[in-house]
Amino acid sequence: xxxxxxxxxxxxxxxRLNFKHHSADRSRTQTILVRTRTLNEHxxxxxxxxxxxxxxxxxxxxxxxxxxxxxxxxxNIHSVSDLATWIDQHEHQIDTNPAAWCAIELSLLDAMSKxxxxxxxxxxxxxxxxGTFQYTAVLGDNSQTAFAELVTRYVALGFDDFKVKxxxxxxxxxxKLSLVLNAAPEARIRLDANNIWxxxxxxxxxxxxxxxxxxxxxxxxxxxxxxxxxRLLAKTPVPIILDESFLNxxxxxxxxxxxxxxxxxxxxxxxxxxxxxxAIARLLSDAHIPxxxxxxxxxxxxxTRAALCLANEFDDGVIxxxxxxxxxxxxxxxxxESLMFGSNGRLVCPGAAIDVAANGFEIRYKSDLFGTNV
Ligand SMILES: [Mg+2]
Numbered sequence: 162x163x164x165x166x167x168x169x170x171x172x173x174x175x176x177r178l179n180f181k182h183h184s185a186d187r188s189r190t191q192t193i194l195v196r197t198r199t200l201n202e203h204x205x206x207x208x209x210x211x212x213x214x215x216x217x218x219x220x221x222x223x224x225x226x227x228x229x230x231x232x233x234x235x236x237n238i239h240s241v242s243d244l245a246t247w248i249d250q251h252e253h254q255i256d257t258n259p260a261a262w263c264a265i266e267l268s269l270l271d272a273m274s275k276x277x278x279x280x281x282x283x284x285x286x287x288x289x290x291x292g293t294f295q296y297t298a299v300l301g302d303n304s305q306t307a308f309a310e311l312v313t314r315y316v317a318l319g320f321d322d323f324k325v326k327x328x329x330x331x332x333x334x335x336x337k338l339s340l341v342l343n344a345a346p347e348a349r350i351r352l353d354a355n356n357i358w359x360x361x362x363x364x365x366x367x368x369x370x371x372x373x374x375x376x377x378x379x380x381x382x383x384x385x386x387x388x389x390x391x392r393l394l395a396k397t398p399v400p401i402i403l404d405e406s407f408l409n410x411x412x413x414x415x416x417x418x419x420x421x422x423x424x425x426x427x428x429x430x431x432x433x434x435x436x437x438x439x440a441i442a443r444l445l446s447d448a449h450i451p452x453x454x455x456x457x458x459x460x461x462x463x464x465t466r467a468a469l470c471l472a473n474e475f476d477d478g479v480i481x482x483x484x485x486x487x488x489x490x491x492x493x494x495x496x497x498e499s500l501m502f503g504s505n506g507r508l509v510c511p512g513a514a515i516d517v518a519a520n521g522f523e524i525r526y527k528s529d530l531f532g533t534n535v
Contacts, residue, residue, distance in 0.1 A: 162199050162201075162238070162239050162240070162272060162273045162276045162277075163199060163200040163201075163239065164197060164198070164199060164200070164234070164235045164238065164269075164272070165198040165199055165200050166197075166198050166235070167195065167196070167197045167198075167227065167231050167234060167235060167265070167268065167269075168195070168196050168531065169193055169194065169195045169196070169223070169224055169227045169264065170193075170194055170196075170530075170531060171192065171193055171194070171220050171224075172190055172192040172193070172194045172208075172461070172495070173189050173190055173191075173192075174189060174190045174192075174459070174461070174491050174492060174493055174494075175188065175189045175491075175492045176188050176189055176190075176459060176490050176491065176492070177488075177489070177490060177491070177492060178307075178490070179301075179303075180301045180458045180459070180490070181301050181302045181303065181326070182301055182302050182326035182353065182355045183302070183326070183327075183328065183329070183354060183355035183356065183357050184214040184355045184356060185212070185214065185355075185458075187458055187459060189459070190210075190459040190460075190461070190491070191210060191211065191212070191220065191459070192208055192209070192210050192457075192459065192460070192461070193208070193209045193210075193211065193220060193223040193224065193227075193260065193261065193264045194206060194207070194208055194264065194463075194495070194530065195207040195208075195209075195227065195264040195265050195267070195268040196268060196530070196531055197265075197268040197269050197271070197272040198272070199272050199273075199275070199276050201276050203272055203275035203276050204272060204275070204526075205267075205268045205269065205270065205271030205272025205273070205274070205275060205521055206267070206268050206271055206463055206495070206522075206526055206530070207263065207264040207265055207266060207267030207268030207269070207270075207271065207463070208263070208264055208267060208430070208460065208461055208463040208464045208467075208495075209223060209259075209260035209261055209262070209263040209264030209265075209267075209430050210260055210430045210457035210459070210460060210464070211223050211260040211261065212260070212431070212457070214355075214356075214384075214405070215384075215404075215405050215408070215431050216257075216258075216259050216260060216408060216431055217257070218258060218259070218260050218261065222258065222261065223258065223260060223261035223264065224261075226254075226258045226261040226262070227261060227264075227265060230251075230265070234247070234265065234269070238269055240273070241270070241273065241284055241285070244266065244269060244270070244273075244436065245436060248262075248266075248433075248434075248436055248437065255433045255434075255437070256408070256409050256411070256433070258433075259408060259409070259430065259431055259432060259433035259434075259437075260430045260431065260433075262433045262434055263429055263430045263432075263433055263434040263435075264430075265434075266433075266434035266435065266436065267429075267434060267435065267463065267464075267467055267522075270284060270285075270435065270521070271521035271522050272521070274520055274521040274522075275520045275521045277520075278520055279520055280517065280520060280521070280522075280523055281435075281466075281467075281470055281521055281522055281523075282470060282473070285435070285436075285439070285470065287470065287473065287474045288473065288474070290469055290470070290473050290510050290511065290515070290523070291473070291510055291511065292473065292476070292509075292510060293507050293508070293509050293510075294469060294472050294473075294482055294485075294502075294507065294508045294509075294510065295322070295481075295482060295505075295506060295507055296322075296482050296483065296484065296485050296502045296506040296507070296508065297320075297322045297323065297324050297351075297481050297482065297483050297506070298315035298318075298320035298322065298323045298324070298506060299323075299324045299326075299483055300312065300315075300323060300324065300325045300326060300337070300341075301326050302326045302327070302328055305336065305337070305340075308337055308340065309340050312340050312341055312344050312345075313344060315506075316344045316345050318504060318505065318506065319504050319505035319506065320345070320505065320506045321345055321347055321348055321349065322348070322349050322481060322506065323341050323345070323348050323349070323350045323351070324350070324351050324352070324353055324379075324481075324483065325337055325338065325341065325350060325351075325352050325353070326352075326353050326355065327352045327353065327354055327357070328357075329354065329357040329358065329367065331367055331370040331371055334352075334371065335370075335371055335372035335373075338350060338371070338372055338373050338375075339372060339373075342373065349376045350373070350375050350376055351375055351376045351377040351378065351379060351402065351481075352375045352377075352378050352379065353378075353379040353380060353402075353404070354378065354379060354380050354381045355379075355380055355405070356380050356381075356382065356383050356384055356405055357381060358381050358382055358383075359382070359383060359386075359389070360382075360389060361382070361389050361390075361392040361393035361396060364378070364381040364382065364393055364397070365393070365396060365397060367381075368397065368399060374399065375399060376400070377399065377400040377401070377402050377424055378399050378400070378401055378402065379401075379402035379403075379404055379426065380402065380403065380404045380405050380406060381393065381401065382406075384405040384406050385405075385406045385412065386406075387406070387415040387416060390403075390406065390416065391415075391416070391417040394416075394417055394420050394422055394423065395417070395420060397422070398422065399422070400422040400423065400424050400451075401422060401423060401424070402424040402425070402426055402453060403416070403423065403424070403425050403426065404425075404426040404428070404431075404455065407425050407426070408431055408432060409432065409433065409437070409441070410437075410440065410441055410444060413441075413444060413445075413448075418448060418450060423450055424450065424451045424452070424453060424480065425441075425445055425450055425451075425452055425453070426452075426453045426455040426483075427441060427442055427445070427452050427453065427454055427455060427471060428454075428455040428456060428457060428468075429464060429467045429468055429471070430457050430460070430464060431457075435467055435470055435471070438471055439470075439471065439474065442471055442474070442475045442478070443475075445478065446475055446477070446478040449478075450478075451478060451479075451480045452475060452478045452479050452480065453479070453480060453481045453482070453483065454468050454471050454472045454475075454479055454481075454482045454483070454484075455468075455482075455483045455484070456468060456483045456484025456485070456486075457484075458490075459490065459491065460484060461487075461491065461494050461495045461496070462487060462494050462495065462496040462498075462499050462500035462501075462514060462524055463495060463496070463522065463524065464484070465484050465485050465487070465500045465501070466500055466515075466522045466523070466524055467522065468482070468484060469500075469508075469510065473510075485500065485501045485502045485508055486501060486502075487499030487500060487501025488501065489501060495526055495527055495530055496514065496524045496525055496526055496527065497525045497526075497527060498513050498514040498524075498525065499514060500514040500515070500524060501514075511523070
């Protein structure tokens, strides 16, 4: 591949409904979209979702990161091995700009694959995308009425796997859990605290008062408070899911995994793209640590498709998948057809939104994403 240019823009797509949790209240996307054009007139896109409370990134910081590296990337990235080398050589810069790098890397992989006339999976050397992918119903911190309505909708769709964003107020959260269990008695429910508590003792007290024992609890403590996390892991049988506390492979080492109650939420954007996410998923898989393939609230079909690469490759270790809300949450998507779950929370690939003739991520982008025809 020879790169003609790399450009970026921010993407602000309104949501159909607000999504709230302990660290954020969101009504529109906060996204960077990168376009790479090749001298062969192929066009690739990449998406990243900077979140101040996860990776300390901002949209303007992402644009500055791209500006800083555009010339280097344009001159030096021609193949997937060039890309892997660049990633190795810039590990620390990517550690502090993972969402920015994710958007860039995905656009390079997409453009490169199109130049080669093949899928992302072929470019990465993994098996072709196929099969059925099961998603989790994710419930934000809504009012009781809105929460109940969403539960009813999810149960009507056939979901039986739920993730509930909690407030840390035991009575309020217990009522919401009861709402889910009354509507779906067999539901598997995990909770996401988004870093509510400071100490293991506070988390244990909360769990002991809750009306039911969750399947797992995500991010109860402050991000990367590994000492307190290890104290909690030693004292609770409830699996703890690491999300904000696990952003790169450097976060593997301080965590005590001897109790078998650690899960990791792997999200392509926070981990700095697909190549780094694959390396981390491989590390976790080899250590028999269960993986959740997570998502960014408000991601488009592009990040949903990128996450499918991981779910497809690491299916044995993946215990849940999140995202694929498409135009159920977004007012519009960047593709002609939104890649999203259907009945029972399942996404069957290849389906209507996957066009293998499109190569790369095999999704058909709208033609005016950068104001001009691509
Ligand atoms: Mg989370």
